Amino acid sequence: MSSQRLSNKVAIITGSSQGIGREICNQFSEEGALVVCSDLRPLGQGNDVATHEAITKKGGKAIFVSTDVSKADDWKALIAKTVQEFGRVDILVNNAGICTEANKPAPIDEVDEDAFDAHLRINSRGVFLGCKYVIQQMKKQEIHQSSGLRGWIVNFASMVSNIGMAGLTGYTASKGAVSAMTKTIALDVAKQGIVVNAICPGFTKTAMLDNALGAGASTDGGALGSSAARDAVLAALPRGRFGEAKDHARAAVYLASDDAAWVTGILLNVDGGLTAQ
Ligand SMILES: NC(=O)c1ccc[n+]([C@@H]2O[C@H](COP(=O)([O-])OP(=O)(O)OC[C@H]3O[C@@H](n4cnc5c(N)ncnc54)[C@H](O)[C@@H]3O)[C@@H](O)[C@H]2O)c1
Structure with a gap:
């Protein structure tokens, strides 16, 4: 039995169909959240049941909204659908991401320019758009009595926000942007009662x-x-x-909960000590 730390909170999770995103959806539901799963498609690699269906089967509440995080119109539709279904948005987890460079790492003088742009478009612009449109919605909402907060945002940066990784210029640039943006956005909305933090996963x-x-x-x-x-x-x-997907999902529960009411603008390393060295 979980501690229900997200009881009745409405949470959008991007990249929900597999990996870390799927486990965040599961853990958030266990903690009492109403879950909006969003991804390019409902069924992820290695799964035969979509995330929202698995949650519903276990008695939780979840829906799926097809979303490309790099497109502003998709974000507008995702937030509109969430509000139509559940009345508001309390939590956004910007987890969706790509690292296609890992297939073919290249030194800077050989980096494919389209691949570089794709990392920036999905990993950085996706987080920017998500924060922009969800904050527009959160600002219209009442403050939660329990915490004095209006909203919680958890962005997925990376260990490469802290260290270089040869051959991955586009990916590292895109994740550096996420960590930098997280701090700025946290300051932009601190007075409005919205906390914005990032998780920096290590090899998972x-x-x-x-x-x-x-x-x-x-x-x-x-x-x-x-x-x-x-x-x-x-x-x-x-x-x-x-790392296991669960290591990040538990960290995300903390950053999306009342326990993190006075925590904003941090980059939480969840990397088994890798970047402590
Ligand atoms: N796994 C690791 O070792 C590791 C390390 C550091 C950071 N991260 C970060 O953690 C997050 C989750 O990674 P993961 O390991 O679960 O990856 P994954 O590849 O298993 O899952 C990523 C999900 O994002 C979705 N996605 C990709 N492009 C999208 C788009 N344009 N719009 C909507 N959804 C899209 C995919 O469909 C997929 O379901 C990512 O941001 C990743 O960069 C992972």
Whole structure:
């Protein structure tokens, strides 16, 4: 039985169909939130039941709204649908992201310009648009009596907001923008009772990690379960294991809860100690 820390709060989660986003939806529902799942499509890699359907089957409340986070019109429609369905928006988790460069890392003088732009468009512009349109909605809403807050935003930055990673110029630039934006937006809306924070994940077992380290890297004992790349990364992790989607979902619950009422503009490293070194 969970502590119901998000009881009756309405939460939009982007990139909800797989990986970290799917687990955030599950944990938020366990904590009592009404969940709006948003992604390009409802069914993610490796799942045979859509996230919102799995939550509904377990007795939670969830809907799916197809959204491309890089498009302003999609954001307007997503927020309108959420308000139509649940009356307001309390929480936004900007989790959707891509790291296509991981397939083909390139030094700066060889970076593909379209790939660079795509990272900025989805990872940075997606977060910018989400914050812009959800804050317009949150500002119209009443303050929550329990916390004195009007809204909670959790952005997904990355360990590469803190450290460089050779071959990933577009991805690192896009995540640096997320961490910088998070602090500025937090200041823009602090007086309105909206808190804005970011999580910086380290290497975490999802499709994105498979993409970076080879198929099966996210599955212990998978096809490339003991590849040199995987072993080298593991050896550099102070906690001695990859992150799990749940590690980030629990951090997101905290940052979206009344417990974080006086926490804003922070970058929370959830990386097993990687960037403490
Ligand atoms: N997994 C890691 O090791 C790691 C490390 C650092 C940061 N992160 C960040 O955590 C977040 C979640 O990553 P993950 O590992 O779960 O990735 P993932 O690839 O498993 O899932 C990403 C989700 O985002 C969705 N998405 C992609 N483009 C979209 C768009 N234009 N509009 C809407 N949705 C879109 C995908 O469909 C997918 O469901 C990302 O922002 C990622 O950059 C992950």
